[in-house]
Amino acid sequence: MSFYPVLPPILLAIVAAVAVVARIASLRQLLSARRRTRTQVWRWAGVTAAVVLLLIAAARPVFGDDLQTTPAGAADGQPNVFLVVDRSPEMGVGDLPDGRTRMDAAREDIAAVVDRYPDARFAVIAFASGPSLEWPLSQDTWSLRSVLAAMEPYGDADVALTNVAAAGNVLRYQLIGARQQFPRANNLVFYVGSGASASEAPQRRFDVAEGSVDGGAVLGYGTTRGAPLPGRPAVRSTLDEPRLRAVAEQLGVPFVQRDGTGDTAAMFGDAGEPPQESGVTASARPTETYWAPAMLAAALLLLELSLTLRDLQRSRTRAVVT
Structure with a gap:
């Protein structure tokens, strides 16, 4: 055990x-x-x-025991992928092509991340004004897909209190714990958000431990023109690229603007290729x-x-x- x-x-x-x-x-x-x-x-x-x-x-x-480890410790080499997902009301804005919402595009890109690393361990940290660990680090990607497919913006969150770095502390300790448990694995962070342009709250910073992030990307959704929030026509949300670029700099990963229509290859420029399978002779898992x-x-x-x-x-x- x-x-x-x-x-x-x-x-x-x-x-x-x-x-x-x-x-x-x-x-x-x-x-x-x-x-x-x-x-x-x-x-x-x-x-x-x-x-x-x-x-x-x-x-x-x-x-x-994980029987997919014919070479000793092979599973430990699979990456730990942390999905930091903005679920504030601004992700429900439909300013992308064909009237699609930002969350629609984000779900597709997150699914592409899971497809690229099918044997990785995944964790999901959602946030608006505060963080929520919605999926602890696990290799159960089969169950994870259904959770991600149903992910929607928080309907009752106060958009004025959204903080782009609300997940900072949770992510920091999750990265430290993952490094201790799986020292041979890379930690990849994919941050998904729009930059909280409608927020009036002072924005915090990500303060991750040095060397705890090995790759990933900050994926930005929305347009500079923006659109009103659903049900709140007086509040207009736009893509806040400077805030997202600041998050990317704090995490040490690139910023990639997404609209749900482009090639996903740009999302993985800093994450490297997934580990290759090596001589697996059985498929049972813990x-x-x-x-x-x-x-x-x-x-x-x-x-x-x-x-x-x-x-x-x-x-x-x-x-x-x-």
């Missing part, structure tokens, strides 16, 4: 330590109560078990098991939530009666 945590090991250890301290404090409070019931003790145990299960799921236990403890934890937490709502309803009923 191997572990591929969704967070850097040190950060996950800190989260685990905080969770343990919180549960011990809760237990001491329960034991010091004058009146406690067996049900309260069982509920404490259930929530504690859910926390432990969530920590196990975050550690991503994997069973089995079995991801994080979903099992995650589902058990969800069931325990739902049970605790239902009991809490029941207690709240009873307390309200007593208050009305008295």
Whole structure:
């Protein structure tokens, strides 16, 4: 069994330590109560078990060996590809040829990246005003494709708060963790966005560790003429090329303007050729098991939530009666 945590090991250890301290404090409070019931003790145990299960799921236990490694460590040489995707409302603007939206073109280019590196490990970090790790680093590209195909801009995000570097901290720690787990693999970063021209927020910078990015590109979508945001005709969004070029400089990768109609070869000028297959004699892959403890934890937490709502309803009923 191997572990591929969704967070850097040190950060996950800190989260685990905080969770343990919180549960011990809760237990001491329960034991010091004058009146406690067996049900309260069982509920404490259930929530504690859910926390432990969530920590196990975050550690991503994997069973089995990757048999696509006839030469020792061949799979470790496959790149780690990080897709940093702008999901702000500006990506829903339809200013590309044939009235296509920026997200339409972005989805096609992202699919081209997955096609180019079919055996790579992929991670997806989405952002608008803040980041979201929507797909932890994994070789499960079959499931990833359906997630990417359904990706749309956030409908309720405040366009004035969009930050081009909102994913900076998450990307930094994901790159560090990937380098520690797969030291022989290149880290490729493909940033997909329009530059947040309608944002009024101060823009942050990407601060990645030196040498942690080995290639990739910043892909820019939109036109200098722009178009109004869907449902907000008073707000016009344009391609902010200077901001995107600044992001490219911070990441150490080239900027490539895209409209969904050109050849995708320009996207990979700095990423190099994908590793060649070498003498694979079997195709079995490790079995991801994080979903099992995650589902058990969800069931325990739902049970605790239902009991809490029941207690709240009873307390309200007593208050009305008295």
